[in-house]
Amino acid sequence: MRSSEPRAAARSAPTIGSVAEVAGVSRATVSRAFTRPQMLRPETVEKVRDAARRLGYVPNPAAKALSTGRFGNLAMVVPDIANPYIPPMISAVEEQADAAGFAVFLGNSAEDPAREDLLLRKLTPQVDGFVLAASRMGEDVIRRHAQARPLVLVNRDIEGIPRVLIDTAGGVAQAVEHLAGLGHRRLAYLSGPPHSWANAQRRRAVKRTGDKLGLEVVTLPARLSSHDAGRQAVGALLESGATAVVAFDDLLAQGVLAGLAERGIRVPGEFSVAGCDDVLAAQTFPPLTTVSARAREAGATAVELLTSRLGSGGGAMSDVRVMLDTTLVVRATTGPRPV
Amino acid sequence: MRSSEPRAAARSAPTIGSVAEVAGVSRATVSRAFTRPQMLRPETVEKVRDAARRLGYVPNPAAKALSTGRFGNLAMVVPDIANPYIPPMISAVEEQADAAGFAVFLGNSAEDPAREDLLLRKLTPQVDGFVLAASRMGEDVIRRHAQARPLVLVNRDIEGIPRVLIDTAGGVAQAVEHLAGLGHRRLAYLSGPPHSWANAQRRRAVKRTGDKLGLEVVTLPARLSSHDAGRQAVGALLESGATAVVAFDDLLAQGVLAGLAERGIRVPGEFSVAGCDDVLAAQTFPPLTTVSARAREAGATAVELLTSRLGSGGGAMSDVRVMLDTTLVVRATTGPRPV
DNA sequence: TTGTATGCGTTATCAC
DNA sequence: GTGATAACGCATACAA
Numbered sequence: 001m002r003s004s005e006p007r008a009a010a011r012s013a014p015t016i017g018s019v020a021e022v023a024g025v026s027r028a029t030v031s032r033a034f035t036r037p038q039m040l041r042p043e044t045v046e047k048v049r050d051a052a053r054r055l056g057y058v059p060n061p062a063a064k065a066l067s068t069g070r071f072g073n074l075a076m077v078v079p080d081i082a083n084p085y086i087p088p089m090i091s092a093v094e095e096q097a098d099a100a101g102f103a104v105f106l107g108n109s110a111e112d113p114a115r116e117d118l119l120l121r122k123l124t125p126q127v128d129g130f131v132l133a134a135s136r137m138g139e140d141v142i143r144r145h146a147q148a149r150p151l152v153l154v155n156r157d158i159e160g161i162p163r164v165l166i167d168t169a170g171g172v173a174q175a176v177e178h179l180a181g182l183g184h185r186r187l188a189y190l191s192g193p194p195h196s197w198a199n200a201q202r203r204r205a206v207k208r209t210g211d212k213l214g215l216e217v218v219t220l221p222a223r224l225s226s227h228d229a230g231r232q233a234v235g236a237l238l239e240s241g242a243t244a245v246v247a248f249d250d251l252l253a254q255g256v257l258a259g260l261a262e263r264g265i266r267v268p269g270e271f272s273v274a275g276c277d278d279v280l281a282a283q284t285f286p287p288l289t290t291v292s293a294r295a296r297e298a299g300a301t302a303v304e305l306l307t308s309r310l311g312s313g314g315g316a317m318s319d320v321r322v323m324l325d326t327t328l329v330v331r332a333t334t335g336p337r338p339v
Numbered sequence: 340m341r342s343s344e345p346r347a348a349a350r351s352a353p354t355i356g357s358v359a360e361v362a363g364v365s366r367a368t369v370s371r372a373f374t375r376p377q378m379l380r381p382e383t384v385e386k387v388r389d390a391a392r393r394l395g396y397v398p399n400p401a402a403k404a405l406s407t408g409r410f411g412n413l414a415m416v417v418p419d420i421a422n423p424y425i426p427p428m429i430s431a432v433e434e435q436a437d438a439a440g441f442a443v444f445l446g447n448s449a450e451d452p453a454r455e456d457l458l459l460r461k462l463t464p465q466v467d468g469f470v471l472a473a474s475r476m477g478e479d480v481i482r483r484h485a486q487a488r489p490l491v492l493v494n495r496d497i498e499g500i501p502r503v504l505i506d507t508a509g510g511v512a513q514a515v516e517h518l519a520g521l522g523h524r525r526l527a528y529l530s531g532p533p534h535s536w537a538n539a540q541r542r543r544a545v546k547r548t549g550d551k552l553g554l555e556v557v558t559l560p561a562r563l564s565s566h567d568a569g570r571q572a573v574g575a576l577l578e579s580g581a582t583a584v585v586a587f588d589d590l591l592a593q594g595v596l597a598g599l600a601e602r603g604i605r606v607p608g609e610f611s612v613a614g615c616d617d618v619l620a621a622q623t624f625p626p627l628t629t630v631s632a633r634a635r636e637a638g639a640t641a642v643e644l645l646t647s648r649l650g651s652g653g654g655a656m657s658d659v660r661v662m663l664d665t666t667l668v669v670r671a672t673t674g675p676r677p678v
Numbered sequence: 679t680t681g682t683a684t685g686c687g688t689t690a691t692c693a694c
Numbered sequence: 695g696t697g698a699t700a701a702c703g704c705a706t707a708c709a710a
Contacts, residue, residue: 013464015687016687017687025696025697028690028696028697029695031690035689039695044695059688060405060688062404062465063405063687063689066401066688066703094420094445094446103462105412106445108434122442125397125398126400126412126442254622258621281566283597285596285597285600355705364681366703367705368679370704370705371706378679378680379679380680383679383680399702401702402703404686405686405687405702405705406685406703407705407706408686
């Protein structure tokens with residue numbers, strides 16, 4: 001079956017067989033020396049490891065996977081890698097997975113549910129589990145994938161599927177209270193992606209807290225999370241009569257800042273702006289009041305849930321739902337209501 | 340060898356055997372229906388594909404890899420996924436790889452050459468090739484890896500290894516000319532990571548162009564590419580007597596803008612700032628004059644090089660070195676020398 | 679054009 | 695404690 005020339009990829013990499021030969025033992029013994037050393041005499045283990053080291057032997061994961069049905073790989077699928085709250089999460093997932101001995105596939109769905117579904121289908125046969133960040137797929141589709149492989153969701157709340165939720169409701173509520181405390185009476189919420197769990201959560205939190213404090217709350221659509229969308233929303237924002245805005249995320253908030261600056265409206269003197277996710281930190285001008293994100297922790301936690309479940313032989317746990325609290329970080333874009 | 344319970348990962352996924360059974364053909368025919376349809380009668384192909392579809396058959400990549408020595412996977416390794424010029428590149432790599440039928444592993448070296456080396460070693464046995472962005476590893480180490488697997492570098496210039504270089508020298512030279520044209524006589528270059536090819540290239544371009552135009556050029560170290568590093572460099576910047584700065588990248592430039600704003604120094608009225616990479620677009624205040632990046636194209640090109648080389652049976656081409664030109668994007672942070 | 683037989687590198691089940 | 699050997703799922707020489 002082998003073509004005439006050596007295979008393209010691994011040309012004559014040492015196999016378990018060559019190690020066995022050099023060590024003067026059987027292939028089975030070599031295998032055991034790595035997977036179950038306690039079954040062997042210590043000196044045998046040493047002998048085998050020595051031979052392996054000399055040959056530069058590395059186990060072939062494809063063969064291992066074929067035999068065990070386990071791959072040593074995870075996949076992380078995200079809606080938009082360019083969104084700044086994603087990379088820290090990826091980074092945390094990668095670190096945590098690496099520490100647990102897993103390599104990580106990355107998939108970018110570009111906010112397209114169909115593409116996300118396809119990605120999962122293609123990745124399934126070579127991963128042990130998935131981390132899905134802010135999945136845009138339908139609940140039924142997610143459930144189907146969860147049946148094929150262990151799967152942990154981040155910022156998507158589906159009962160029965162392990163999930164890590166960054167609970168921005170608390171932080172957003174604090175933002176509303178903060179603005180109310182500064183005397184604002186009419187407040188706008190600038191929406192994010194419509195299918196986003198986070199957006200629904202934040203919108204609700206603004207509304208509820210605003211109602212409680214007797215504020216008027218208007219909700220403005222933005223459709224996308226982007227700088228431009230924020231800038232373009234400024235017109236509607238000013239027409240709404242609000243004196244302060246809570247934006248779905250920092251990108252939108254930054255766009256709003258730019259749009260206000262263009263119109264010569266001073267922040268926070270004439271208008272207050274709060275963001276969410278704390279991804280731009282103090283990088284805006286003025287430094288943005290925002291809600292802390294904990295994206296790194298969310299990623300790390302998701303992998304912990306996944307690997308612990310994989311370790312326990314895939315035994316389904318009861319419903320797991322981890323909430324990560326958030327708090328308001330007051331910087332310099334919020335101030336007293338203009339008089 | 341199978342343990343009593345079904346394997347953890349793929350429980351009874353349909354195999355080529357089940358498809359063969361349903362379609363009433365041999366397993367070899369099923370295999371050929373997917374890999375070499377032209378060898379079969381069209382109706383046979385149709386019959387097989389039909390059965391496969393009904394069963395939801397997905398080829399097992401581990402078995403395929405074991406048999407062919409090809410994996411259908413690429414790995415992309417980056418120094419720091421949080422650096423905003425990286426995600427667009429990853430995104431492009433992913434798209435292009437996906438289009439060519441490859442899945443993508445992502446590795447984050449955290450700027451650590453040893454970690455990068457380890458990552459590659461662990462990934463090697465399950466990928467067909469690598470894209471290394473701004474690798475921090477030693478040249479000999481890279482060459483060794485390149486011997487094990489086809490490998491394309493981005494922004495790292497090693498003879499004999501295919502590489503895609505974003506040639507910011509041109510854009511940076513334009514920036515210096517632009518500043519000279521505005522009357523600046525003393526100019527600073529704010530450095531980036533010391534082991535970075537891009538940093539060396541940009542520093543040289545500033546120096547050379549400055550010399551040519553009779554400007555005084557001072558080079559300031561920054562060690563890191565970060566907002567804070569830029570802000571902290573402002574003191575040294577002002578002491579240097581320069582009236583304009585070209586920063587290694589936009590992040591540094593943005594930090595400089597913040598540091599200047601803190602001191603009440605107006606941009607571009609009293610000081611001019613230019614960045615590089617165009618990752619913040621118009622998101623700074625004022626919108627940043629910078630050098631275009633083309634990170635997406637670089638990523639896509641790298642994958643093209645890689646897959647074309649893989650397609651051609653791994654036959655080594657002669658030296659490949661793709662340069663992507665850049666140009667200056669003038670926005671609002673550069674202006675006439677203060678009088 | 680299609681079927682048969684074999685091997686890819688590993689783990690696991692038996693023997694010894 | 696260790697050695698044969700049969701899977702795992704697929705691709706391919708070879709036979710028909």
